[in-house]
Amino acid sequence: MLANVLGGITPARFLAEYWQKKPLLVRGALPGFTGLATREEIFELACDPDVESRLVRYRTAAPETSTVDHGPQKRSHLRGKQEPWTVLIQGLNLWVPAADALLHQFDFIPQARLDDLMVSYAVDGGGVGPHFDNYDVFLLQGIGKRRWQIADQQDRSLVEGAPLRLLRDFKPVHDWVLESGDLLYLPPHWAHNGIAIGECTTYSVGFKSPTAQELAYGFIDWLAERLDLQGMYADPDLKLQENSAEIPPTMIDRVARMLKGIRWTRADVAAFLGDYLTEPKPSVFFEPPTELLDRAAFARALKAKGCRLDPRTLLLWSAEAGFHLNGESIPVSGENRDILATLAHRRRLEGVKRPSEAILKLLYGWYEDGFLHVDEP
Ligand code: SIN
Ligand code: CO
Numbered sequence: 001m002l003a004n005v006l007g008g009i010t011p012a013r014f015l016a017e018y019w020q021k022k023p024l025l026v027r028g029a030l031p032g033f034t035g036l037a038t039r040e041e042i043f044e045l046a047c048d049p050d051v052e053s054r055l056v057r058y059r060t061a062a063p064e065t066s067t068v069d070h071g072p073q074k075r076s077h078l079r080g081k082q083e084p085w086t087v088l089i090q091g092l093n094l095w096v097p098a099a100d101a102l103l104h105q106f107d108f109i110p111q112a113r114l115d116d117l118m119v120s121y122a123v124d125g126g127g128v129g130p131h132f133d134n135y136d137v138f139l140l141q142g143i144g145k146r147r148w149q150i151a152d153q154q155d156r157s158l159v160e161g162a163p164l165r166l167l168r169d170f171k172p173v174h175d176w177v178l179e180s181g182d183l184l185y186l187p188p189h190w191a192h193n194g195i196a197i198g199e200c201t202t203y204s205v206g207f208k209s210p211t212a213q214e215l216a217y218g219f220i221d222w223l224a225e226r227l228d229l230q231g232m233y234a235d236p237d238l239k240l241q242e243n244s245a246e247i248p249p250t251m252i253d254r255v256a257r258m259l260k261g262i263r264w265t266r267a268d269v270a271a272f273l274g275d276y277l278t279e280p281k282p283s284v285f286f287e288p289p290t291e292l293l294d295r296a297a298f299a300r301a302l303k304a305k306g307c308r309l310d311p312r313t314l315l316l317w318s319a320e321a322g323f324h325l326n327g328e329s330i331p332v333s334g335e336n337r338d339i340l341a342t343l344a345h346r347r348r349l350e351g352v353k354r355p356s357e358a359i360l361k362l363l364y365g366w367y368e369d370g371f372l373h374v375d376e377p
Helices: 011-017 039-046 075-077 097-102 210-227 251-257 266-278 295-305 332-344 357-369
Strands: 025-026 053-057 066-072 086-091 114-122 137-141 146-150 174-179 183-186 190-197 200-207 308-309 315-318 321-324 328-330 373-374
Touching: 025 137, 039 053, 039 075, 039 114, 039 295, 075 200, 097 114, 097 200, 097 308, 097 315, 137 146, 183 357, 190 200, 210 266, 210 357, 266 315, 266 321, 266 328, 266 357, 295 308, 295 357, 295 373, 315 357
Parallel strands: none
Antiparallel strands: 025 183, 053 066, 053 086, 086 114, 114 200, 137 183, 137 200, 146 174, 146 190, 308 373, 315 321, 321 328
């Protein structure tokens, strides 16, 4: 797939005019796209205990009686014909390698902003009801059709007592029917409601939107592991005080001075972000290869056919803090930076003709851990 998912709009124009600003509908963004997984594959994932899924029955007439069942789903629950339902799979990109190729279509947005690819399967009339999300999303239609209604409303009050975040008073301003390969971009907080017209699948490329508080918690945790303050509390000048239960003001002064030793630099922030953004989700486990190639065979495969990152691997870099893979900082010397930057951007390398010993050692280690794969020639 080499199509430009933004249709006639350049990525630069998209960023300037639409990203985080206004919705964009692209008809035929990916001509011929009918999804990455069949209905059966989606159901199988929904029933897998390692996969995050939700089965939603949104009831238009009485939204507060809607239901949400978190996975693993029971296969028999994915057959209901009585009322509309939809099943949603989070993190499809962790399980389906083709999802990586699809996400690459959206690489005009930094991978550092990317969260995951979700897929929903719905029967006729199914959906999750009118709501808003805090993050940007690209909604790509797989099989079938879905009617999308959207609104930029300020009234974000929610239906009380519902198990889903549903808007109480949704007032759509646009109403479109998306067909296979059509794409709708929505900025954060735009209200939307997607209703399946017949059986349909929708793929959502979702982005991260950490709150300042989440970032601060993450950073303080990260910093705590690296702090190296010197000294110990001491008070040789202690004065007699009237009430022994009073925390001495001199103690508060001293501790305040000690804590001033907690400092950080922009380089620490860059290093923290690299670790934080590449930390695998708690449900992620890597599987080392069942038949491990020895280093010489690995080198041959790498030269002949290159390598690809496991769909679960996260590899990011910054000029200030270097490379980060799956939550850890990776020391890389100058000559190998370009090759790793290409691997990180494309998530694969074509045949590597003359790999240095250092890069071979690094990639072989990742291969042994299941972070990266080679195809045998
Ligand atoms: C869906 O695919 O049904 C829901 C996607 C969304 O509203 O964010
Ligand atoms: Co949504």
